[in-house]
């Protein structure tokens with residue numbers, strides 16, 4: 309589970325959840341509109357990619373470092 313610990317943002321695998329955009333059970337991140345869960349495929353659709361990129365960038369900018377543990 310991704311989490312912030314002492315200012316470090318640790319990205320880890322997530323248990324599948326329902327994507328609130330396509331309705332499929334997939335690994336999601338809470339970076340959709342209004343912090344809703346969005347899957348990788350939906351996050352990369354032209355209508356959503358700008359917002360999801362902005363939210364991920366904010367998460368990274370607010371972290372001392374990012375650890376990818378996948």
Ligand SMILES: [Zn+2]
Nearest residue numbers: 327330347350
């Ligand atoms: Zn989706």
